[in-house]
Amino acid sequence: MEKRFQIENRLGYELHSIHYFSSPESSSSKPLVILIHGYCGDKENMGFNAEGFELGRFTKLAKALLQEGYEVLSFDLFGHGENIREPLRISNFVMDVEDIYAWAKNQGYTRIGTVAYSLGGNASIHAQLPERKVAVFWSPAFYPTRSKGKLKVFFYKILAKFMKSPVKDGANFGDVLVDGTFLQESIRGTSDNVLQKFVIPTLIVHGKSDMYVRWEWSQEAYNKMPHDEKHQFQVVENAEHHYDKDLLQQFIDPTVAWLKIYL
Secondary structure, eight states: OEEEEEEEOTTSOEEEEEEEOSSSSOOTTSOEEEEEOOTTOOTTOOOBOTTSOBOOHHHHHHHHHHHTTOEEEEEOOTTSTTSOOOBOOHHHHHHHHHHHHHHHHHTTOOOEEEEEETHHHHHHHHSOOTTOOEEEEESOOSSGGGGGHHHHHHHHHHHHHHOOSOEEEOGGGOOEEEOHHHHHHHHHOOOHHHHHTOOSOEEEEEETTOSSSOHHHHHHHHHHSOOSTTEEEEEETTOOSSOOHHHHHHHHHHHHHHHHHHO
């Protein structure tokens, strides 16, 4: 079962959300998994594969989690999906994750974990979520502008200073608005300090054929995290940044297994 509704964030914006639950009424006694999409994505993490078919990765993940007794909450980040269009801010993504988490806590949920995809991983790792039990990252963009190359980043820095009006981006993945401030935020990336202090149980799953956000960057971030049995990194052979079918299942299966241990 699912309920579609809006959650108001601290800035007064409505974040369109989906709450998945298996009983006629949701129960805060169950563990809750919050799903966080990436750049130009949405609460169902649609995107398109090479043939143009919608992927619906989060919808499929939610169904798998429901079968294991979890409840699931997915939402549109600031400026994405069904939300009002405003120039994107990574800082607003972080606030959105914190506000969605606060909403869940206010509903009485005490066992809460997160699954974040791509740029959503950047928001997830920076968000302050007291008592979060576990975090999973799918192809996380901890270093957002690395995929652009050094020359493009150089032009990003120049463009960020002189870009006076937001422009549309996203093509078939859902138009969003970007401006100079967003470009400046993207350049910063994730600091070593954030990674070193990320002590909760963490699973990173990344496609080895991902040419947009390379798996080696996730390996680099993972190496800076605490070295213990509660931190794990897995690579999926042949998976690119946008995956579905059997490759998607190779992200879902370890995610469910990890959550069953720590949530």
